[in-house]
Amino acid sequence: MGKTLSVNSGSSSLKWQLFQMPEETVIAKGIFERIGQEQSTMKVEFAGEKHSNEQKIIDVQQCVLLLLDTLIHYGLINDFREITGVGHRVVAGGELFKASVIVDEKVLGEIKELARLAPLHNLANPAGIEAFMKLLPQALPVAVFDTAFHSTMSEKAFLYPIPKKYYDEYSIRKYGAHGTSHYYVSQLAAEMLNRPIDELKLVSAHIGNGASITAIDGGTSVDTSMGLTPLAGVMMGTRSGDIDPSVIQYLIENVAHLNNAAAVLDELNNKSGILGISGLTSDMRDLNDARASGDKNAQLAYDMFIDRLKKYIAQYIGLLNGIDALIFTAGIGENDEAVRQDIIEGLSWFGMEISPELNIRGANGIISTAQSKVKVLVIPTNEELVIAREVETFRQLWFNQTFSKGIA
Structure with missing residues (x-):
């Protein structure tokens, strides 16, 4: 206790x-x-x-x-x-x-x-x-x-196609992030679907101000969108996500206030993404208000955001050779029914279909129709609970070891 x-x-x-x-x-x-x-x-x-x-x-x-x-x-x-x-x-x-x-x-x-x-x-x-x-x-x-859940990725997934010595000598590779969240929602998805986790192929979409997509096969991470750092992958609130690496050199050589790598990385981490394209905000709620008022850059930022998410989700469905369920989680994934609707509409070829009524009602459970070939779920993440469980595991282990020594 x-x-x-x-x-x-x-x-x-x-x-x-x-x-x-x-x-x-x-x-x-x-x-x-x-x-x-x-x-x-x-x-x-x-x-x-x-x-x-x-x-x-x-x-x-x-x-x-x-x-x-x-x-x-x-x-x-x-x-x-x-x-x-x-x-x-x-x-x-x-x-x-x-x-x-x-x-x-x-x-x-x-x-x-x-x-x-x-x-x-x-x-x-x-x-x-x-x-x-x-x-x-x-x-x-x-x-x-956060990276621990992704330690199951194979070399073909986590290595970058650069000389391998940079991994061997400097540990440059994809590590991912949001692993605690992806682990939690995938386990809960198995319970909701009443199926063993080791039988399931899942794609988990953790969509908040930071966002990542993960392919999960049998409860283990196969691939994930974030990379060496949390800057890679999909477009995010203030982060660019994937870009051509040559952009960095081009900005350094041509933009006066971005004359070194640190300045460019700050721009890509803190001033890009939804904020950079809209010029207004990194918050999806404010972006939706601006879209409703007819702001073209806000609409462009939204369209780009949905586009990048669909591409990664589709990529991982292909990687897994089909999936049993797609999971939405985190702030936007749990609370923005329009984002969920627009993503699923762009993935209908895979046999996904959500119920408008269940989608609007939100935010915990299966929102796909009975006819949908792929289940679609909304699961509020609870990283804090996973952390507490990890502490309890160590605490019980420590207590048992101490108790055993005392008896001896």
Whole structure:
């Protein structure tokens, strides 16, 4: 018995959920946003109540202290020692981490080194881990890697067609991301379809501000759209997705303020995608409002977004030689019925058909018609629960080993 925190620490935000384990009961959840800016926000939900306030939060360390004080303030815990484990989402595990791991100083240093594979995330993740380890020394710290689920990809899928020495010597390869989400929804899809996961061929579409598509055969990742970093693949909120690599050199040589690779990568990561094409926003809700008002660039951004998603989904249906189900998940995938409708209309050749009524009703279950040859599902992702389960596995293992030693 114990309480476990699942944490997703970003460069300017920190999302969390507090679970009672092993019951998997959500006690509370919340988010800190705009960390390091003048007016940071904190939101917390529990027992049907919602609370929020604004104040300046300087860094992640202050954020973690505020979180723990908030748990005490609202009576969600009476003592810090009630928290027996903290699980941390880490985006990039590289070749080092192909499964979750208990964090020590060595592991923490290795996570920092892997920041080159996910600079937007892996620099922020260790700051959160360190803060929790300092303030909750009794809690078991566990890192759960987004890339771990994709470690089953074969060489033909994860290698780039460049001289192989760059993989052998520098570990340059496709690693993917969102693996925790793809794993969770694929397992739940098997339950919804009442079929063993090892019999299923699935395509999972994690569509949010960041987006990735994954081909899953028998419960294992066969291929995924993100690459060495989360910049590759489909068009996203602020990320370009796949482009001709020559574009980078061309921009460096011809655009004054993009005169080095770092500047171009910043442009591709933070100012491209839906934001770059629309010139307005990276948020699909705002984009839809602009489309409704007749904004041509907003409509173009939407059309390009749908186009890239359809291409990757179709590619992976071909790779798997057919699929049993297509899964929509994450913020846009779960909540935007128009995106789902427009994608499926462009894939009707594969025998997909969704019920307009079920599609509009949203957001948990099968939305395809009885006649559809491929099932289409909407499954809300729950990466936090997967993280909590990983912590519980390690905690039980640690307890059993300690107990056995004590008996001996």
